[in-house]
Amino acid sequence: xDGNGRWATAxxxxxxxxxxxxxxxxxRVIEAAPTLGIRTLTLYAFSSDNWRRPMEEVAGILGLLQxxxxxxxxxxxxxxxxxxxxxxxxRLPPEVTAAIVAAEQAxxxxxxxxxxxxxxxxxxxxxxxxxxxxxxxxxxxxxxALGNSDHGGTPAPDVDLLxxxxxxxxxxxxxxxxxxYAELYFTDRMWPDFCxxxxxxxxxxxxxxxxxxxxxxxPLLPAISF
Ligand code: IPE
Ligand code: MG
Numbered sequence: 001x002d003g004n005g006r007w008a009t010a011x012x013x014x015x016x017x018x019x020x021x022x023x024x025x026x027x028r029v030i031e032a033a034p035t036l037g038i039r040t041l042t043l044y045a046f047s048s049d050n051w052r053r054p055m056e057e058v059a060g061i062l063g064l065l066q067x068x069x070x071x072x073x074x075x076x077x078x079x080x081x082x083x084x085x086x087x088x089x090x091r092l093p094p095e096v097t098a099a100i101v102a103a104e105q106a107x108x109x110x111x112x113x114x115x116x117x118x119x120x121x122x123x124x125x126x127x128x129x130x131x132x133x134x135x136x137x138x139x140x141x142x143x144x145a146l147g148n149s150d151h152g153g154t155p156a157p158d159v160d161l162l163x164x165x166x167x168x169x170x171x172x173x174x175x176x177x178x179x180x181y182a183e184l185y186f187t188d189r190m191w192p193d194f195c196x197x198x199x200x201x202x203x204x205x206x207x208x209x210x211x212x213x214x215x216x217x218x219p220l221l222p223a224i225s226f
Pocket of ligand 1: 001002003004005006007045046047050061166191
């Protein structure tokens, strides 16, 4: 979800106005996702490096997160949207953590779409934390250790499509392990302007790709008719 700040600055607004607009884009994407066949959607809301931003911006972003978690949880339950948050919790204000826990608990049985929100998230830290627990473990066990920090015990899912808005072409410490075979898609669209059509365009590009996972192309199956 990149480009909120630049979107706002280009319009003479303060950066927080861009983050507010970014929430609307997140809602559009969450609403469109199930109809486009997406079952898991991970949104990068606040990275561990984002603590370097001015205090007011950090407080603004975390405040927006708390506000929308509290406000939208009932709607998520109605629409079958499970919400979980990945990343560290020990540095978040307690009221934000409380909103996270409440949203996770209320939506835990929802199965239509799993929305994972990365908050105080660093993929390197997640990998390091998992590595400290798991000498001799398999890749699958490692993924469970990575996923455990979403506090729901779900294994970290492999990413199929990594989509970055805002024109930057980098991963910025996001889901490094999970993106081992992710298809990458970059768009210049600023996140606040991102809409369902943009998501569809990304999925169209994704579907046109041949995913080989290190193997060779699958042989064409003979046509069988009865
Ligand atoms: C992404 O927008 C949202 C967060 C990281 C919270 P940015 O705030 O990174 O926007 P730009 O990159 O400065 O435009
Ligand atoms: Mg940015």
